[in-house]
Amino acid sequence: MSRDEMAKFMQAEPAMSPFIIPANTYDDQPEDVSTVSLWNFAIASEDMPESLAYELTKLAMENNDRMVQSHKAAKETLPENGAKNSFMPFHPGAVRWFEENGYQIPPALK
Numbered sequence: 001m002s003r004d005e006m007a008k009f010m011q012a013e014p015a016m017s018p019f020i021i022p023a024n025t026y027d028d029q030p031e032d033v034s035t036v037s038l039w040n041f042a043i044a045s046e047d048m049p050e051s052l053a054y055e056l057t058k059l060a061m062e063n064n065d066r067m068v069q070s071h072k073a074a075k076e077t078l079p080e081n082g083a084k085n086s087f088m089p090f091h092p093g094a095v096r097w098f099e100e101n102g103y104q105i106p107p108a109l110k
Contacts, residue, residue: 001034001035001036006018006034006035006036009036010036013038014086014087015038015039015086015087015088016036016037016038017036017037017038017039017084018034018035018036018037019034019035019036019037020032020033020034020035021033021035025072039076039081039084039085040073040076040077041085041088042056042060043088044056044091046091048091048093049093050091050092050093050096051093052093053091053092053093053094054093054094054096054097055093056093057091057093057094057097057098058097060077061077061078061079061097061098061101064077064078079098079101079103080103082098082103082105083103083104085109086109087109088109089109089110090105090109090110092110095110
């Protein structure tokens with residue numbers, strides 16, 4: 001994608017962000033590819049018990065190596081990438097896990 005194309009996508013959908021697909025991620029892709037992306041989100045009902053949301057967040061954030069074994073895209077499922085969410089509210093159980101582990105969740109997303 002050109003910078004102009006990327007800008008159009010990000011203007012149309014503010015949840016999108018610039019992304020680089022590293023060289024050799026796919027067969028016949030010897031160079032980095034610039035594109036846009038949306039982050040993966042686990043979406044839960046606000047009625048989900050806080051303790052369950054906490055444990056699910058803990059499992060996902062603390063077992064990246066195991067998740068990558070199932071799908072390469074999971075390599076981006078890291079606690080520090082939680083800060084890239086600028087629009088979707090976090091479940092209170094997820095907020096608790098992130099904050100207990102030193103990550104700040106903006107008040108507007110709690």
